[in-house]
Amino acid sequence: MTIKTATPYFILNGRAEQAIAFYQSALGAKIEALQRFGDGNPSCPTALKSRVMHAALRVGDALLMMSDGPTESAPPQGGSVxxxxxxxxxxxxxxxxxxxxxxxxxxxxxxxxxxxxxxxxxxxxxxxxxxxxxxxxxxx
CATH class of the missing domain: 3.10.180.10 (2,3-Dihydroxybiphenyl 1,2-Dioxygenase, domain 1)
Structure with missing residues (x-):
């Protein structure tokens, strides 16, 4: 098996929308994918419907992925990246x-x-x- 790429994935605790706009401005990022928790899921809780479930941003040849995460709580700590x-x-x-x-x-x-x-x-x-x-x- 050959690893072709490693892509950072940010869990942003409700701040993904802000981060997307910021990285577009600061790095010239282009949105390749953006899906919200409520997209195609009528049973999604109202509080989650507009939150970013998954976003992929192209920065030059690189890809950054991010999500609001499903709750406001901090993601588990796992070291510095x-x-x-x-x-x-x-x-x-x-x-x-x-x-x-x-x-x-x-x-x-x-x-x-x-x-x-x-x-x-x-x-x-x-x-x-x-x-x-x-x-x-x-x-x-």
Missing amino acids: NVALQFDDPEQARRCFDALATNGKVVQPLVDAPWGELFGALSDEFGINWMFNSARGKSS
């Missing part, structure tokens, strides 16, 4: 880094890393951890 983004344009990396850092927490500002590229890390306003790596280009 980071989404690593590789850019070939340092200016685009900077723009996306700055956009995701809005209302978030910068862990490592974008710096010239010892391996010859730009690197930075942050946690966005939804608690998702991101790592940025980019070719330095002429602007660094």
Whole structure:
């Protein structure tokens, strides 16, 4: 068996709609799929009908998936996960880094890393951890 890809899946406790709009703005994400708990399920509780059951967003060649989750309670803790983004344009990396850092927490500002590229890390306003790596280009 060959693993062809690993896709991060965010459980956002009722904030998926906000996250989708944010990632569209910050990363240029495109919605590939969006299904709500009430879609095609007439017996769905009213409180869940409009919540996002599943969404898939395309970010460049990458795919991000997310859900509100079925309740307001926090998902079980299972360790730290980071989404690593590789850019070939340092200016685009900077723009996306700055956009995701809005209302978030910068862990490592974008710096010239010892391996010859730009690197930075942050946690966005939804608690998702991101790592940025980019070719330095002429602007660094």
